[in-house]
Each structure stands twice: as structure tokens, then as C-alpha cells.
Amino acid sequence: MSEQPSVPTSIVNPVKPEFPRFEGRTVDGTQIKITGNCEIVGAEAAVVSVDDRIHLTGDYKVTGVRHFVNNDGQLIREHVLKPVAAMITPWDANDPTDDGVIRALRVV
Numbered sequence: 001m002s003e004q005p006s007v008p009t010s011i012v013n014p015v016k017p018e019f020p021r022f023e024g025r026t027v028d029g030t031q032i033k034i035t036g037n038c039e040i041v042g043a044e045a046a047v048v049s050v051d052d053r054i055h056l057t058g059d060y061k062v063t064g065v066r067h068f069v070n071n072d073g074q075l076i077r078e079h080v081l082k083p084v085a086a087m088i089t090p091w092d093a094n095d096p097t098d099d100g101v102i103r104a105l106r107v108v
Helices: none
Strands: 009-014 029-034 056-069 075-088
Antiparallel strands (some): 009 029, 056 075
């Protein structure tokens, strides 16, 4: 069984749509946090090493939304996602040799 790491990952983005105010304050940014694991289709054939990058396409379920103030004093809306399904996909769909892995080290 191949699993995604259960280490939370987050990305902060400036707010583009107008989010509802939270407790009277304007929301300054959003963040997505991914936690949990799931089966990864195609992982049984993938040979990877530390620092390789794998291109995954996945389906996620929103399991929570929370607001917090970050170190810069910005009000952040955080969306918590749990992976439901994922598969290794090519970086370049037009390249028949692309297996979805960018290797950190060249294997000879």
C-alpha cells in the first residue's frame, strides 16, 4: 500500500474572491492544509528515491474550515483536506517516456 505523507502541507494565497467577514474582520488570505493518506494508483510500479518529485492528481474531501491570525497579523481562512484517491500522472502528457517522476539523482 502506498500512502501520501501524513505530514501537513500548507500554502498561503492572497484572497481573490470576497470571503465572508469572520467575526467582523476581513479575511486576508487562504491556506490549504492536506492531512491523511490514501491509496495511490500507479505507485506499485514507481521506483523512487529521496528528493524525487512525483506528480499526483487527486480527489480530496474538505474536512474542516478554520480561521486564525498568522505571524504577520493577517486573518487566514484555512481549508483542511483529506485525500480520498490519488494517482501518479505524467508531468507532460505528450511525452510517452514521462512516468510522473522527476528524479533527484540520475541512475546509471
